[in-house]
Amino acid sequence: MDTDYKYEPKNGLTRWLDSRLPLMRFTSEHVLQFPTPKNLNYFWTFGFILTMCLVTQIITGIILAMHYAPSTLLAFDSVEHIMRNVNYGWLIRYIHSNGASMFFLAVFIHMFRGLYYGSYKEPREVIWILGCIIYLLMIVTAFMGYVLPWGQMSFWGATVIINLVGTLPLIGESLTQMLLGGFAVDNPTLNRFFSLHYLLPFIIFGVVLLHIWALHVPGNNNPVGLSVQGKQDTVAFHPYYTVKDFFAYTVFLLLFCYFIFYNPNALGHADNYIEADAMVTPAHIVPEWYLLPFYAILRAVPDKLAGVLLMFGAIAVLFFLPWLDTAKVRSGRYRPVFRYFYVLFVIDCLILGYLGAQVPEGIYLFLSRVTTIYYFAFFLLVLPILGRIEKMKPMPIGISNSELSRDMVAAE
Amino acid sequence: MSDTLDNDKPTRRDFLYITTGAFGVVGAASVAWPLIDQLNPDASVKAVSTIEVDISSIEPGSFLKVAWRGKPIYIRRRTNEEIADAEKDDNLNLPDPQKDIDRVQKKEWLVVVGVCTHLGCIPIANQGEYEGWFCPCHGSHYDISGRIRKGPAPTNLEVPPYEFVSDSLIKIG
Numbered sequence: 001m002d003t004d005y006k007y008e009p010k011n012g013l014t015r016w017l018d019s020r021l022p023l024m025r026f027t028s029e030h031v032l033q034f035p036t037p038k039n040l041n042y043f044w045t046f047g048f049i050l051t052m053c054l055v056t057q058i059i060t061g062i063i064l065a066m067h068y069a070p071s072t073l074l075a076f077d078s079v080e081h082i083m084r085n086v087n088y089g090w091l092i093r094y095i096h097s098n099g100a101s102m103f104f105l106a107v108f109i110h111m112f113r114g115l116y117y118g119s120y121k122e123p124r125e126v127i128w129i130l131g132c133i134i135y136l137l138m139i140v141t142a143f144m145g146y147v148l149p150w151g152q153m154s155f156w157g158a159t160v161i162i163n164l165v166g167t168l169p170l171i172g173e174s175l176t177q178m179l180l181g182g183f184a185v186d187n188p189t190l191n192r193f194f195s196l197h198y199l200l201p202f203i204i205f206g207v208v209l210l211h212i213w214a215l216h217v218p219g220n221n222n223p224v225g226l227s228v229q230g231k232q233d234t235v236a237f238h239p240y241y242t243v244k245d246f247f248a249y250t251v252f253l254l255l256f257c258y259f260i261f262y263n264p265n266a267l268g269h270a271d272n273y274i275e276a277d278a279m280v281t282p283a284h285i286v287p288e289w290y291l292l293p294f295y296a297i298l299r300a301v302p303d304k305l306a307g308v309l310l311m312f313g314a315i316a317v318l319f320f321l322p323w324l325d326t327a328k329v330r331s332g333r334y335r336p337v338f339r340y341f342y343v344l345f346v347i348d349c350l351i352l353g354y355l356g357a358q359v360p361e362g363i364y365l366f367l368s369r370v371t372t373i374y375y376f377a378f379f380l381l382v383l384p385i386l387g388r389i390e391k392m393k394p395m396p397i398g399i400s401n402s403e404l405s406r407d408m409v410a411a412e
Numbered sequence: 413m414s415d416t417l418d419n420d421k422p423t424r425r426d427f428l429y430i431t432t433g434a435f436g437v438v439g440a441a442s443v444a445w446p447l448i449d450q451l452n453p454d455a456s457v458k459a460v461s462t463i464e465v466d467i468s469s470i471e472p473g474s475f476l477k478v479a480w481r482g483k484p485i486y487i488r489r490r491t492n493e494e495i496a497d498a499e500k501d502d503n504l505n506l507p508d509p510q511k512d513i514d515r516v517q518k519k520e521w522l523v524v525v526g527v528c529t530h531l532g533c534i535p536i537a538n539q540g541e542y543e544g545w546f547c548p549c550h551g552s553h554y555d556i557s558g559r560i561r562k563g564p565a566p567t568n569l570e571v572p573p574y575e576f577v578s579d580s581l582i583k584i585g
Binding site for chain 1: 451453531532533534535547550564566
């Protein structure tokens, strides 16, 4: 985004530094003074919250790795050692394990915000796609992290998910063995998961930088979805949005702290406090809550390969969203029919999450199928068609101007 | 260097670019392969272990679960009724058609890998609609011959390579 503001070094030292490493210039122009639409609501604070989630996970994760032993003989005991013996180990582990859930909670809100306000639309397609890559990396990272405590759910979750790969024709079996490093989930699997679980957050960090870089080209979208037309539409990021972001993060931390201090195992599964046993499957295998909608889609189909393809398709379809939605109007505020389909889609995702935790039989199986169909129909039918036929509500002329656009009034 | 302007003819420099590039690709691939192959099961894992199991203690109608290659093997001693049940369904329209007789060496003994062919969970014996196995993960039902009857699993429970060393000893692998 073009900004009228230009950084001016104020003294000899900063002038000297600016001509060698323009760090102060960068911080000033891209953080402190960055022109940001003045009408952002609290849904726009989740970008910052997510950054803090990532930092929290990396810091607590590095510490946990100092006490954890990635070996099938020691892993389970070393986690108990962290919980019982390491000074504040319980706190650091609970922050890390609940932090993953909070991370996903925030990313879901962030994504649903983007979906409602059309933040993926031209010219922000690349921002959205980078976000999808981050989301995918988050899923892989969280999955691998869940295996490390080497409990029953760790083991059987890993078994089920890696066997998904085995459904691929021809290469499936050899690829599965390559991922496992053997014929079943075992020590080689645990070791490589530990290594990759440590690596991926830094990859995520890198993609986050790209995500923000791409964001800083067109600047933020905003609740009315109109482009910024000039200085009157923006305020400096600092102090206006630094304060707003920190306030929202503080509220977010209240919920986070509730889980850490009052209900640290509410989002986990009791079976993961039983050490992994390759000979006994738990009666009811469920993934972590944030993967349940996809798990429900996987089980909605009687055919193994089709189920796997649909599950991956549920994420893959997100990448094409910028081109599936044909509506030129960005914000859902001015799309009266879209709003209903959108709300239905949010409810659909919540129901899918509920169904992912149920036994896939009878009414639950039927509902899984209905909700799976709507999930895909929303992207592949509703968005492409609705954009062409929907009659938009009258829009304001600009972010600062609440007067209705003459074109839109005329269209009424 | 006067001929550099003639873009149509391959030059000695083009040749150098291509050979350098080709050497680079082959070199990179040969370095990449060890980095990829280390993921595969090593010889100690691959070495097919065989186990011998004493089956004399298994009563008719019950089963023994043993570990082989990190996977459970069900050795089931079937009663006459169970065998009759299994054979009765031979000609039904099964998802993965197989006759009971093709799945056993001795009718009394059924030996199967206890890994659901769907996504690798361990099915629970004596459960499900066909009273063979039921997989709790995604609801696959297997019959008393270990054949898939209902649910998402595509194929029957795998029969591992095994042989009877004697009437009371079985060698798996």
